[in-house]
Structures are given as structure tokens and as C-alpha cells.
Amino acid sequence: MKSLRIGAGLGFYGDNWEPVVASIERGEVNFIASDHLAELTLAILQKDRQRDPALGYARDVVPMLLRLWPLMRERGVRFVCNAGGLNPHGAARAVLAAFAAKGWQARVAVVTGDDVLPQLLDASAPPDHFAHLFNGEPAASVRERLVFANAYLGAAPIVAALNAGAEIVITGRVADAALFLGPIAHSLGWSLASREPADLNRLAQGLAVGHLLECSGQGSGGNFGSQGAWQAIPDLARIGYPIAEVYADGTAFITKAPDTGGRINFDTVRQQLLYEVHNPHAYQSPDVVLDMGGIRLQDEGQDRVRMTGARGLPPPEQLKVVAGYRDGFKAEVTWGFSWPDAWDKAQAAQATIRRLLDEKRVPHDELFVEYPGLNSAHGALAPLPDAAALNDTNEIWTRMVLRTPAKAAADGFGRLFPWLALSGPAYTCGFTGLHNTSELLGIWPTLVPRAAVEAGVQIEFLGDAA
Amino acid sequence: MTQLCIPLARIAHARSGDKADWVDFGLFAWNPAGYRLIEREVTADRVQAHFAPWLAGEVEAWPMPNILALKFVLKGALQGGGARNLRLDNLGKAMAGALLRLEIAVMQEELDQALHAPRVGWWPE
Numbered sequence: 001m002k003s004l005r006i007g008a009g010l011g012f013y014g015d016n017w018e019p020v021v022a023s024i025e026r027g028e029v030n031f032i033a034s035d036h037l038a039e040l041t042l043a044i045l046q047k048d049r050q051r052d053p054a055l056g057y058a059r060d061v062v063p064m065l066l067r068l069w070p071l072m073r074e075r076g077v078r079f080v081c082n083a084g085g086l087n088p089h090g091a092a093r094a095v096l097a098a099f100a101a102k103g104w105q106a107r108v109a110v111v112t113g114d115d116v117l118p119q120l121l122d123a124s125a126p127p128d129h130f131a132h133l134f135n136g137e138p139a140a141s142v143r144e145r146l147v148f149a150n151a152y153l154g155a156a157p158i159v160a161a162l163n164a165g166a167e168i169v170i171t172g173r174v175a176d177a178a179l180f181l182g183p184i185a186h187s188l189g190w191s192l193a194s195r196e197p198a199d200l201n202r203l204a205q206g207l208a209v210g211h212l213l214e215c216s217g218q219g220s221g222g223n224f225g226s227q228g229a230w231q232a233i234p235d236l237a238r239i240g241y242p243i244a245e246v247y248a249d250g251t252a253f254i255t256k257a258p259d260t261g262g263r264i265n266f267d268t269v270r271q272q273l274l275y276e277v278h279n280p281h282a283y284q285s286p287d288v289v290l291d292m293g294g295i296r297l298q299d300e301g302q303d304r305v306r307m308t309g310a311r312g313l314p315p316p317e318q319l320k321v322v323a324g325y326r327d328g329f330k331a332e333v334t335w336g337f338s339w340p341d342a343w344d345k346a347q348a349a350q351a352t353i354r355r356l357l358d359e360k361r362v363p364h365d366e367l368f369v370e371y372p373g374l375n376s377a378h379g380a381l382a383p384l385p386d387a388a389a390l391n392d393t394n395e396i397w398t399r400m401v402l403r404t405p406a407k408a409a410a411d412g413f414g415r416l417f418p419w420l421a422l423s424g425p426a427y428t429c430g431f432t433g434l435h436n437t438s439e440l441l442g443i444w445p446t447l448v449p450r451a452a453v454e455a456g457v458q459i460e461f462l463g464d465a466a
Numbered sequence: 467m468t469q470l471c472i473p474l475a476r477i478a479h480a481r482s483g484d485k486a487d488w489v490d491f492g493l494f495a496w497n498p499a500g501y502r503l504i505e506r507e508v509t510a511d512r513v514q515a516h517f518a519p520w521l522a523g524e525v526e527a528w529p530m531p532n533i534l535a536l537k538f539v540l541k542g543a544l545q546g547g548g549a550r551n552l553r554l555d556n557l558g559k560a561m562a563g564a565l566l567r568l569e570i571a572v573m574q575e576e577l578d579q580a581l582h583a584p585r586v587g588w589w590p591e
Contacts, residue, residue: 270494278488278539327549366552377554378561378563
């Protein structure tokens with residue numbers, strides 16, 4: 001039966017591409033698909049683009065491809081990624097310029113059309129359009145503060161680009177799993193348009209595969225949340241990112257390259273299967289809605305898991321959009337006090353700062369305090385020792401964060417602290433945060449009719465096949 | 467028969483992730499005996515009450531017996547979302563650890579089964 005093998009690239013902007021080398025050299029992959037865009041990444045890219053209009057893409061795609069492309073090219077492996085971010089053409093130009101400097105060639109397809117900011121900015125739109133997906137708030141409440149808005153495209157433009165011979169496909173925002181479903185549907189000749197149950201079930205298998213691979217090492221034993229079990233996962237320093245072998249009937253095997261670290265088994269695969277899923281019977285994508293309720297994961301041993309049983313339902317008539325809006329500023333400081341009386345000294349210093357904020361009438365919405373080493377990961381669910389024990393502890397670290405609509409208030413926050421080194425409680429160290437204002441962004445999830453977006457999707461080709 | 471109070475970490479593993487202002491959890495039993503316990507004890511209401519001292523959001527739950535797992539979504543968990551959250555764990559990635567602190571009541575015999583029945587997953591020595 002016809003099949004293909006596809007390997008995971010990055011799981012986020014800043015991830016490690018070195019494990020992809022093993023997948024290409026020893027994993028017999030036909031494709032690598034690489035997810036550079038977490039939900040918040042577009043916020044980072046927006047700041048880059050504000051500084052320089054040529055930016056706005058995930059810049060790691062350039063060094064990544066300089067490392068991997070020679071290995072891929074000689075084996076005929078093709079590459080799909082969403083590193084285009086807010087500027088897919090910019091990413092493609094940067095890749096091709098870096099290739100040209102090496103004397104390399106590649107046929108690169110650029111997918112655009114996910115940017116829906118103009119539609120959200122249109123104040124003449126009916127007031128119920130682009131309402132907040134979770135709480136129904138109208139878009140008018142954030143319209144003037146929006147900085148980006150991108151729809152999640154599906155696999156169709158990726159399939160079209162690969163059908164037309166693209167060796168590298170660079171997109172902006174697409175559904176993460178579509179980066180994988182595209183090459184799968186292209187290779188196995190699956191129709192994305194069919195609404196036949198059997199065809200939808202195959203697409204659902206492909207989407208589940210994509211979902212299992214889109215977070216790189218998290219699909220092969222990385223970040224394995226457990227008490228006392230993670231230690232049995234071997235050699236994370238040489239982790240092999242997951243690889244899927246997918247057959248024409250939809251049957252899929254999750255595995256990894258031989259002689260790599262990590263672990264592929266029922267436990268590591270199912271942790272990823274439910275990751276960032278809400279209703280597991282209706283995992284939304286532009287191509288198919290996946291019901292995980294009938295999925296079977298069977299260990300075959302030797303880091304190989306068989307997956308069957310995904311059910312597919314017709315995709316929604318609307319596409320998900322994630323927009324970001326400016327939402328004030330934060331400034332944070334961290335500092336420590338040592339034994340003796342560490343807790344009481346931390347409280348006294350904190351009270352001093354609160355008094356200064358009051359006296360100087362520093363405008364702020366929130367003063368958030370947590371104690372790294374005590375409760376910053378689990379908040380009120382982290383059991384704290386009593387005050388006597390805390391005073392006897394080695395050291396107490398305080399992290400204080402100001403949330404304010406006024407940038408000047410954030411800029412001045414760190415300056416409230418240094419004098420305490422000589423004039424506050426004793427045995428303090430490790431102060432950081434004199435200058436570290438950053439802008440906060442609110443995330444605005446909403447929906448857009450798919451026809452309005454799909455009419456604007458374009459695929460352009462740059463460069464020449466080698 | 468002795469009744470015991472145990473944290474979920476004894477019999478289950480978990481991962482959390484974020485979407486906008488929601489944190490979601492997968493909670494996984496190692497074997498069917500463990501799944502019977504988490505399915506019985508770890509309801510949406512229990513999870514909501516567990517997080518309430520810290521995060522007051524609503525909880526939705528879905529059982530996934532095909533993979534011996536429970537899925538939870540905790541709404542309003544991230545101060546409006548990761549890019550405006552002031553916590554060090556702004557994306558809630560460490561919150562699955564907090565779920566594993568949740569204590570459930572089990573009989574000694576049930577616990578023994580959950581701890582000593584073989585794991586379903588392939589874990590070579």
C-alpha cells in the first residue's frame with residue numbers, strides 16, 4: 001500500500017533543529033514539516049516588523065535550512081513550514097538570499113492570505129462580527145488597539161504548492177497540524193474536498209498525525225509530565241523528534257530515527273494527543289473536525305506506536321482567527337533576602353515599595369507578587385511553610401510585577417528599588433529589573449467566514465529547482 | 467478495609483497547555499485499574515474545587531476511556547492569556563503538576579491494583 005514518512009521539524013520559534021538531522025539521515029523521511037508559530041509568536045514577529053518592515057518572519061528558518069537543506073536535497077526530502085509568520089515573502093527572500101550565497105537553488109512556494117487584520121479593522125463591519133470566541137465581547141472594544149489578526153488556513157494551499165513541484169513551502173498562519181496533513185494528502189492523493197465519511201476519517205487520521213508531530217520532542221518523550229517516570233526516558237540530549245509513517249488507508253505509525261534518545265510509546269504519544277485540545281470529540285481544523293474518541297494507540301515496541309480509529313467530521317464554515325491587541329505594559333523586578341529573617345525582610349521591603357507607589361501615585365492596575373522557589377509555578381496550590389519556618393529558610397526571592405496602562409509608570413518601576421540596597425533590610429542580593437518594560441498583548445480569538453479568506457489565498461513561486 | 471488519601475501523582479501522569487485564556491490538561495492512568503479510580507474521583511467539580519483557591523474558572527471534562535485518560539479545560543486561568551499574564555509560568559505549562567497534587571480517596575486494595583497492575587505502555591528495562 002502507498003505510504004509516506006514525514007518527520008517533525010521545530011515545535012516553536014527558537015526550538016532546536018539538530019535532532020532533525022537524524023530524521024533526515026536515518027529516518028527515511030520524505031518530508032519535514034516545521035511549526036514555528038505558537039499562539040503568541042505573531043506578537044513577537046509584529047514587534048520585529050515594526051522595527052524593520054523586511055522582518056516579521058521566524059528568522060530561525062534561515063540557519064535551520066542552511067544546516068538541513070544540503071541533507072534534504074541529496075535525498076529528495078521536501079520541507080514545509082509556517083516560518084513566514086507575518087511576512088512569508090520576506091522569509092522566502094531571506095532563505096533564497098542565504099542559499100544564493102552558498103550557490104544553492106530551490107523552488108520555494110510562498111503561501112499568503114491568512115492576514116485578516118484589514119477585515120477586523122473595518123469599523124463598518126456589523127457589530128457582532130469578530131466577537132470574542134469565548135466571551136462574546138464585541139470587537140469594537142479592542143479594534144483601535146489591534147496589531148495583528150491572522151486566520152488559520154488549512155492544508156489546501158500546501159497541497160497545491162507541493163503538486164506544483166515546490167521543494168520548500170513557506171506559509172504564514174496555518175493550522176499547525178495542516179503543515180503535516182498537506183504533505184500527507186499530497187503524497188497519498190487524499191481529497192480535502194470530499195465529505196464522504198471514509199475520506200473524512202482518513203483526513204482525521206492525517207490531522208491526528210500532524211497534531212502528534214507539531215510539537216517536536218514533546219511527541220517523543222520530551223516534557224513527559226509525571227512523578228518518577230520521566231527518568232526512564234533515555235538520552236534526551238540526543239532526542240529523536242517523532243516521525244510518522246502514514247498509509248493510504250489512513251493507518252499511521254509514530255516512530256523516530258534509530259539510535260536517538262527519547263521514547264515513543266503509548267504514554268508519551270497520548271500525552272501529546274490531548275495536548276492543547278479542548279473537546280477531544282471535536283478538535284477543529286479548517287480541513288476536518290477530528291473526534292479522538294475512537295482512536296486506538298497500540299505499542300509495537302522499539303519506539304513504534306500504531307494509531308487507528310480517528311473519526312472525521314466535516315470542517316466548519318468559519319475559520320479561527322487569532323488577533324492580538326495592545327493591552328498596557330508590565331515591568332518586573334526580582335530580588336532576594338538571605339537568612340536570618342528572610343521572609344520578614346522580604347515582606348518589609350515589599351511594604352516599602354507599596355507605600356512608595358501610593359505616595360507617588362503611580363498609576364497601575366495590578367501589583368502582582370510571587371516568590372520564585374516557593375510558589376511561582378503553582379500559586380496558592382503550593383503549600384507554604386509557616387512564617388517561622390520561612391524566616392529560618394536559606395533565602396526568599398520576591399518577584400514583583402507592575403501592570404499599568406502608562407508606559408512611563410512601567411519605565412519608572414525599577415527605579416523605586418536600588419536605594420533599598422543601602423537603606424532597606426539587610427542581606428539582599430540579586431536585584432534585577434532596573435529597565436525592563438515590556439508591552440502586554442491581549443489575545444483575541446474569533447471566527448471569520450472561510451470563503452472570505454480563501455478567496456484571498458495566494459501561492460507564489462520563487463527560485464528555481466536545483 | 468483501609469481508606470487512603472493519595473495525590474494523583476501516585477497513579478497518573480499529566481500534561482497541560484494553553485489556548486488564549488484557557489489551560490487544558492490531559493490526565494492519564496497507567497493502567498485500567500488506575501483509570502477506574504481517576505474516572506470515579508476526578509470529576510470536573512473536583513478539579514474546579516481543587517484550583518479554586520488559586521484560579522476560580524469553570525472546568526469542563528471529557529472521559530477518554532480509549533486511551534485511559536481524562537481531558538479537562540480550566541477557563542479564565544491565564545489572566546487573559548499568555549501575552550498579558552504576569553506569572554513566571556505565563557503559559558500554564560507547569561500547571562499539570564498542580565493537578566497531580568489533587569488528592570483522591572481510594573481503598574488500599576484499589577491503590578494496590580493501580581500501582582501493581584502492569585502499565586499498558588511499552589517501557590523496556
